[in-house]
Amino acid sequence: MRFGFDEDQLEIQRTATGLLEGRSTLDRVREHAEAGTEDADLWSELSELGWLGIAVSEENGGQGFGVVELTILLEQAGRTLACVPLMPSAAAALAIQHAGSDAQRSRWLEALSTGEITGAIGTASGGRAEIAAGAPNAAVAVLFDDEGGARLVDLADALVEPVETIDPTRRYGSIEGPGDDLPGDTDAALDLARIALAAELTGVASRATEITLAYVKDRKQFDTPIGAYQAVSHACATMYLNVESARSASYHAAWAADASPEGLAEAASVAHIAAVGGARDVTSAAIQAHGGIGFTWEADPHWFYKRAQVSAHLLGGTGGARARLAQLVADRLTDEDD
Amino acid sequence: MDLTFSPEEISFRDELRSWLLANNPGDDDSGTEDEMFARRCAWQRQLHEAGWAGVHWPKEYGGRGATYTQSAIFFEELGSANAPLPANALGLLLGGPTLMFWGTDAQKERYLNPILSAEEIWCQGFSEPEAGSDLASLKTKAVRDGDEWVVTGQKVWTSAAQWSKWCMLVARTDGDAAKHKGLTYFLMDMEQEGVNVRPLKQMTGGAEFNEMFLEGARIPHENIVGGEGNGWKVAMTTLMNERSGLAFFLQVRTRQLLEDLFRHAEQTGQIDDPVIADKLGALQVRAEVLRLTSYRGLTMIERYGQPGPESSLTKLMWSSLNQDVTQFAADLIGPEAVTDGTSWSYELMRARGNTIEGGTSEVLKNIVAERVLGLPRLKAV
Numbered sequence: 198m199r200f201g202f203d204e205d206q207l208e209i210q211r212t213a214t215g216l217l218e219g220r221s222t223l224d225r226v227r228e229h230a231e232a233g234t235e236d237a238d239l240w241s242e243l244s245e246l247g248w249l250g251i252a253v254s255e256e257n258g259g260q261g262f263g264v265v266e267l268t269i270l271l272e273q274a275g276r277t278l279a280c281v282p283l284m285p286s287a288a289a290a291l292a293i294q295h296a297g298s299d300a301q302r303s304r305w306l307e308a309l310s311t312g313e314i315t316g317a318i319g320t321a322s323g324g325r326a327e328i329a330a331g332a333p334n335a336a337v338a339v340l341f342d343d344e345g346g347a348r349l350v351d352l353a354d355a356l357v358e359p360v361e362t363i364d365p366t367r368r369y370g371s372i373e374g375p376g377d378d379l380p381g382d383t384d385a386a387l388d389l390a391r392i393a394l395a396a397e398l399t400g401v402a403s404r405a406t407e408i409t410l411a412y413v414k415d416r417k418q419f420d421t422p423i424g425a426y427q428a429v430s431h432a433c434a435t436m437y438l439n440v441e442s443a444r445s446a447s448y449h450a451a452w453a454a455d456a457s458p459e460g461l462a463e464a465a466s467v468a469h470i471a472a473v474g475g476a477r478d479v480t481s482a483a484i485q486a487h488g489g490i491g492f493t494w495e496a497d498p499h500w501f502y503k504r505a506q507v508s509a510h511l512l513g514g515t516g517g518a519r520a521r522l523a524q525l526v527a528d529r530l531t532d533e534d535d
Numbered sequence: 536m537d538l539t540f541s542p543e544e545i546s547f548r549d550e551l552r553s554w555l556l557a558n559n560p561g562d563d564d565s566g567t568e569d570e571m572f573a574r575r576c577a578w579q580r581q582l583h584e585a586g587w588a589g590v591h592w593p594k595e596y597g598g599r600g601a602t603y604t605q606s607a608i609f610f611e612e613l614g615s616a617n618a619p620l621p622a623n624a625l626g627l628l629l630g631g632p633t634l635m636f637w638g639t640d641a642q643k644e645r646y647l648n649p650i651l652s653a654e655e656i657w658c659q660g661f662s663e664p665e666a667g668s669d670l671a672s673l674k675t676k677a678v679r680d681g682d683e684w685v686v687t688g689q690k691v692w693t694s695a696a697q698w699s700k701w702c703m704l705v706a707r708t709d710g711d712a713a714k715h716k717g718l719t720y721f722l723m724d725m726e727q728e729g730v731n732v733r734p735l736k737q738m739t740g741g742a743e744f745n746e747m748f749l750e751g752a753r754i755p756h757e758n759i760v761g762g763e764g765n766g767w768k769v770a771m772t773t774l775m776n777e778r779s780g781l782a783f784f785l786q787v788r789t790r791q792l793l794e795d796l797f798r799h800a801e802q803t804g805q806i807d808d809p810v811i812a813d814k815l816g817a818l819q820v821r822a823e824v825l826r827l828t829s830y831r832g833l834t835m836i837e838r839y840g841q842p843g844p845e846s847s848l849t850k851l852m853w854s855s856l857n858q859d860v861t862q863f864a865a866d867l868i869g870p871e872a873v874t875d876g877t878s879w880s881y882e883l884m885r886a887r888g889n890t891i892e893g894g895t896s897e898v899l900k901n902i903v904a905e906r907v908l909g910l911p912r913l914k915a916v
Contacts, residue, residue: 198544198604199537200834202825227559265536404619409910425913430904431897437908445827446820452536469824472818519816520809526819527801530794 199381199447209266213273216242218504221277223408223497229280230365230500235334236280240312243281250310250463253290258307263453264389268396268447275400278366278500282315285331289391292339292347301349305337317372318380318390320513321348332370333359337384341378341512345421347383348376357399364507366500371512385458390451390464391467391512395465395472398508400444402472402479405501406436409483416488429486436482439475446471466522473515476505493529538639538830540608545611547605548644551612554585559618568742572698577623596635596647601906603836607783608828614787625695626650626657628781630703636846637720637761645702646722658699660690660723660747661770668898670705671715675705675749679756684708686722686752692892694747696732703755703773705766718766722758727893731754737883742913774894782829782849789857790822792882796864805867818860826853835837847907851899854889861886 201208220239229236243249252267253259260266267287268440274283284300294299304398312413314336319329321340329338335357338350355374364368413424421430450468450511453460464528480502484491509515540548560578564571589607592598601609623625623864631650649655666673673687685814686706696702701724709717723730724900729752734742761769791814800806800815829849835841861882865872872879890896904910 198830198835199833200830201838202536225561351741361711379886399561410910414910421913422891422911423908424904426540427901427904427913429895430908433908433910434851434900434903437903439853441848442821442824442852443829445831446824448536448831449538449827452538457538463823466816470820474820498784517809519820520812521816522819523797523800523806523812523816526815527806531801534798 202265206266206269206428210269210273211494213248213270214276216246217273217277218278222366223278223500225353225367226278226280227497227498233365234369235282239279241280241472243283243435244312249283249286249312250290253294253306253310257294257302257310259290259310262453264392265448265451267393270402271364271393271396272400272444272447275397275504276404278401278504280366280402282317282331282335284393284397285318285329285335286316287391288318289331289337289339290334291335291389291393292318292379293349293384296301296347296379296383296386298380299351301377301379305349308336317352317370319372319511321372321385325371327371328362328369328507328510329372330367330369330508332357332366332372336434338376339374339390340376341383341387341390344475345384347379347386349379351376362503362507362521364503366504367507369507387463387512388461389454391469392447392454393448393464394508394512395443395447395468398505399440399447401501401508402436402440402443403474404507405476405480405483405498406433406440408496408497408501409433409436409486412487417469419428422487423486432482432486436479438473439479443468443472445507445516449521463522463525466518466525469512470515470518473509476501477509480505540604544602544604544608545603548608548612551587551609551790552616554587554611555616555618558585559616561667562617562619567699571624572695572907573688575619576653576656577618579623579674581622583652588621588653589631592627592631592651593635594645596631596643597651598704604833607833610781610783611787612782615768618790620781620784621653622695622698623650623653623656624781625659625699625703627657627771629659630657630701630777631767632776633703633720633769636772637769641757642760649700655700656695656698657701657703658693658696658725659773660693660702660704661773662692663689664691668895670770671718673705673707675704675706677708677719677721677754678709679708682756684719684754684756684759686721686723686754688749690747690749691735691744693732694743697723697734698748700731701725702747703760705770708763708766712764714793715767716764718770719763720760720766720769721761723752723754727752738887739881746818775806784827785852786829786849787856789853789860790826792857792864793818793822793860796867798859799867803867811867812862818856818863821852821856821859825849825856828852847899847903850894851903854896857889858886 250259251262255261266276298415317329317331317335317338319326321342326340341347352432358371360369414422416423447470450464485500490496551620589598590601590609594600600737663673677684677686704721704723707717731748731749732748735744736742805811865914905912
């Protein structure tokens with residue numbers, strides 16, 4: 198057993214961290230968030246590097262790596278709040294690759310992998326998606342419905358309207374229009390999308406913790422760095438615990454997606470729930486630890502909080518996810534006991 | 536990344552499983568505490584004869600030379616099979632490894648084998664009534680008298696002291712030196728007049744721990760481990776081991792409790808209640824995250840030879856999870872969960888100790904904050 202990245206994966210992680218930290222600084226994120234724009238330069242750079250199709254097979258025009266490698270990139274994209282539609286586009290590609298027909302795959306995957314077009318993901322009820330991530334500029338969307346199915350929507354034939362959420366670091370939109378069913382295993386396709394989201398949220402929580410640690414080491418009251426007070430330091434320890442929990446669950450689920458399909462459903466649920474819960478708790482704690490400054494527009498914690506809050510609504514949220522996981526576990530135990 | 540066991544790990548596990556199937560006496564809590572302990576001694580002898588007592592000990596010291604992962608598998612399997620822990624757990628997990636690191640050749644020769652065979656039981660004399668989390672403030676004093684040291688003081692939370700032959704004792708040998716520097720680590724013979732042990736009745740009604748009164752207990756000079764005045768460093772080696780070995784055993788037990796709860800909820804139909812299902816799902820996420828984070832820690836140890844930063848988290852996670860599982864069980868099981876003598880009521884009481892024993896959650900958070908996150912330490916007033 199080896200629960201850690203191999204040398205090649207560590208190299209991907211180092212490259213991704215260096216590049217995204219350099220390009221997507223928090224100042225740059227602020228500019229795009231305030232202007233309501235995406236970072237087109239960064240997107241072309243990622244496209245040239247081939248990152249957009251990292252988990253798409255070579256025959257479909259991608260790099261042919263696995264979900265683990267994609268998870269590494271998404272975590273860093275989340276860490277830097279990169280204003281590019283990497284998560285929705287990669288999640289849509291994963292879903293199409295896993296559950297799409299041959300025709301759907303050859304129609305969309307290569308263009309998604311090169312970055313020529315982008316994808317969106319979301320959930321739809323009655324044919325309408327209220328908040329789909331990446332929708333406004335995307336060419337194609339994968340929308341999961343309440344009955345376990347999924348539709349592929351060509352956005353040229355659909356009505357897409359931008360939705361101003363509280364998270365201006367990403368573009369969201371509503372989608373209404375006809376689509377084609379994904380004929381394959383759409384449960385697994387949804388699980389793959391949840392893993393992509395969990396990876397990104399792990400990065401969001403991780404960076405919110407990093408900036409908080411830097412702040413509480415620096416900020417002094419009563420001539421003492423506030424991070425020395427246990428009311429603050431224990432909150433930081435809990436933030437770290439939540440980050441590492443999300444990380445363990447996210448890496449495991451990515452591995453299950455690549456290598457252990459029978460464990461995918463439970464692993465994806467655990468990752469989704471741990472990452473959404475962890476990111477919301479951690480980003481809230483980040484604001485609190487910054488005190489009054491944390492409540493201002495000028496400080497950075499609110500970008501992380503807002504990204505976590507809106508992300509928590511994607512892909513069905515986690516409101517019913519814990520109960521569904523409980524039923525999965527109960528059913529598995531019944532099977533094992535029989 | 537590969538989260539499946541390797542062929543070697545699987546064959547290790549299968550060999551252990553089939554041995555346990557044939558030999559596991561089961562966890563029998565009948566009879567007096569003395570009788571229960573005698574059964575655990577017999578169990579350890581049985582493990583030892585089959586080569587399973589010191590799984591993680593190097594072969595040169597009579598162990599199996601297993602990897603960290605195999606050692607984790609050993610404790611997981613013991614837990615899953617509902618087998619008892621070996622009687623000399625403190626000797627196997629703490630005393631032996633401490634001696635292997637700090638002991639002289641003569642000490643290793645003399646002490647290691649009887650630990651494995653459970654011929655000599657070990658206990659740990661660290662904490663005192665006035666020195667708990669602030670261990671370095673301990674007051675038990677050892678004074679040199681020719682070739683011997685004479686010890687006076689009081690220790691507490693001394694598990695298995697009533698059955699022990701040797702105590703890992705930390706005492707102050709230099710009252711003038713700085714707090715951490717005047718300590719020495721001894722191996723003290725428990726079978727002597729100056730050592731008096733009194734069981735400490737817990738809130739569960741049982742007595743896993745003791746108080747230990749030292750009034751002129753004598754220790755030969757050669758029984759110092761790691762050198763005079765070096766006791767703090769040696770004690771830290773012992774404590775580092777305390778936070779690893781047992782964890783996998785305890786985690787399996789918690790997962791079993793949670794699985795029992797799932798079965799109970801399924802059989803009674805409680806799982807159809809969305810609030811109950813939601814809580815069970817949330818507990819399952821925490822149990823799974825704990826298991827996965829522990830495995831990540833194992834990989835770090837295998838790679839770098841020492842625990843990674845995640846390992847300080849797993850005790851925190853486990854203790855609060857076990858408390859929350861037992862507390863939620865009380866809601867699902869009903870009055871049986873608070874009826875004296877049931878296993879659920881025992882767990883409900885015993886779990887309160889989890890966030891205290893082996894490092895309180897407050898101290899563990901301090902450790903995470905200072906050593907992992909690099910936060911400054913608050914100056915004591």
